[in-house]
Amino acid sequence: MDAWQTCVGGPSGVVRLGQYWGKLTEDERQMTVGGSRGLLHGREGELLLDLVYVFVLTRFSQRLVEDFTTERRIVLPEVGQTTLLLLALWLIWVHAAFVTSRADPQQPVTQLLVVWTMFGSMIMAVTLPHAFGDRAVVFAVTYVAIQAGKPVILLLARRDPGRHSPARHLCWAAVSAVPWIVGAALFPQSPARGVLWTLAIALDYTGLVLGWPVPGLGRTGAEDWRRAGKHLAERYQQFIIITIGETILLTGITFADKFTPDRVAPTVMSFATAVLMWRIYFHRAGTVFPAAIEGASHPNRLVKSGYYTHLVMVTGILATGVGYALVIDQPRGHQDPLWLAVILGGPALFLAGRSRLEYEVFARVSPSRVIGLLALVALTPAMVGRAPVIVAAAAAVVLAGVTAWDGTREWRHPDEAPSPQR
Structure with missing residues (x-):
């Protein structure tokens, strides 16, 4: 007891601590050190x-x-x-x-x-x-x-x-x-x-x-997927975040190795693209995905579709990060046509996976996703032989256009609710 009193400032400290604890709500108590749930609800291992x-x-x-x-x-x-x-x-x-x-x-x-x-x-x-x-x-x-x-x-x-x-x-x-x-x-x-x-x-x-x-x-069975569904959807969201974070990490490492003025622009575009992908993913469908699974009549279908659609998006995000790393490394060099597969193909894969996710949640796909995907495909032949930094800029502009289109629409229509039949 003496040691404990010393830590909190003597007997008066114990009293103050007790008074403070008594004012906490139950949820606040659970979030303190030693609470049964903890700040991460006991899921620190997943982090x-x-x-x-x-x-x-x-x-x-x-x-x-x-x-x-x-x-x-x-x-x-x-x-x-x-x-x-x-x-x-x-x-x-x-x-x-x-x-x-x-x-x-x-x-x-x-x-x-x-x-x-x-x-x-x-x-x-x-x-x-x-x-x-x-x-x-x-x-x-x-x-x-x-x-x-x-x-x-x-x-x-x-x-x-x-x-x-x-x-x-x-x-x-x-x-x-x-x-x-x-x-x-x-x-x-x-x-x-x-x-x-x-x-x-x-x-x-x-x-x-x-x-x-x-x-x-x-x-x-379906009941096993139902029990796991909501939390598994949240885990998918978290994986998208760490994948986007990895592209930022790769951008920083590449730029740090070759810190020159001509690499500033592609570095900025790479960071901006990571932010745009984060914004596009969580705009509506990505945000309500856990709730959609919880309220779906067949949640197992939505959960199973989730690991395919998120695999496509993860692949697209990683490819996009690799594409920008190549551009930062050689912003003005002669472009290998195969680089188009990651510089433009990465964002295209991401939009394709995101479109599928939106269809699973809302039973429809926003025009911005389709137009953005078609724009990337149409740009590919025109970008052959161009400087890598120009190709990367084109990809960033397309994603910025998709994000701007999303920002002009209000989330007020009834059809924006998750589709209950899925």
Whole structure:
């Protein structure tokens, strides 16, 4: 007691502290240190996982930059490999978000699952630049360990009453582990590795889509998705934020390496584009997405659509960041026509995914999204051979136009409410 009195300023301090505590509302008490919920409602582990994924996305962007700048005769296979790695990392994050959306975040087993995913994701990120090279075994083994380890932890902890949900996922993880490990261990530097890993990731996504069906154990039903839906939608929102943040980080790193006056303009455009994508995503559909899932008659459809549409948007945002990094690196240099795939293709992918999200929420698509997407497509042939900074400026103008169009419309019409039938 003496030590406690010293910390708060003696006996009078204890009295003042008690008086202060008595004036707090219940919610305010829960938000103080030691409250049962805490400032992040016990979900600090999810925030840590997202911070690890900032590192993951940065490594992914660096690999994609190498795909477009390193002297290679065949670029598409390199980009295809990078895309496959992104699919694997995205699946790990989505499944972790699904599990934590259905579990108590303060339970030790839930926290162990998050830590397991965090550490494994960090190791996978370290191997990313050479995941198809001399670090393939580490990448594949770590991926399998994450995917199979989570259901094993749940089974050992007996957190599932019927023990069916983790058992189903473990069965699918065991099947896909074969092509992952065989491709990494037995086919070094061989196209067969890409084929086997493509088969493995296809199996993993098929399991997710179908609900990991296993004879005698059933599959993940609509009620499971309903329970996870609202929080999972919020997790999607958070991932969009960290992806946009990663593009800003990549912009800053690139500009810091080559701090010259001719790189100021593309740096400013890159930052402005990140802000524009943030504004476009959260304008209406992105904001009400969790509420739309909560009020939908078939929330499982909306949740499942969410991980596709957000994957497209995440890919578009990352590609956009890579495109601006290339421009900042060589603002006036001779443009490689393949750079158009990220400088203009990135924003196009983002708008395509955002249009799909809007359709799922409101059962319609704003004209600004469609016109912006068509404008980017129409600009592509005209931008061939232009200076990179001009191409980047054109992409930024299109996104600014989409944002300005959105700003002229008031959110007062009845059809702006989320579509209840979805």
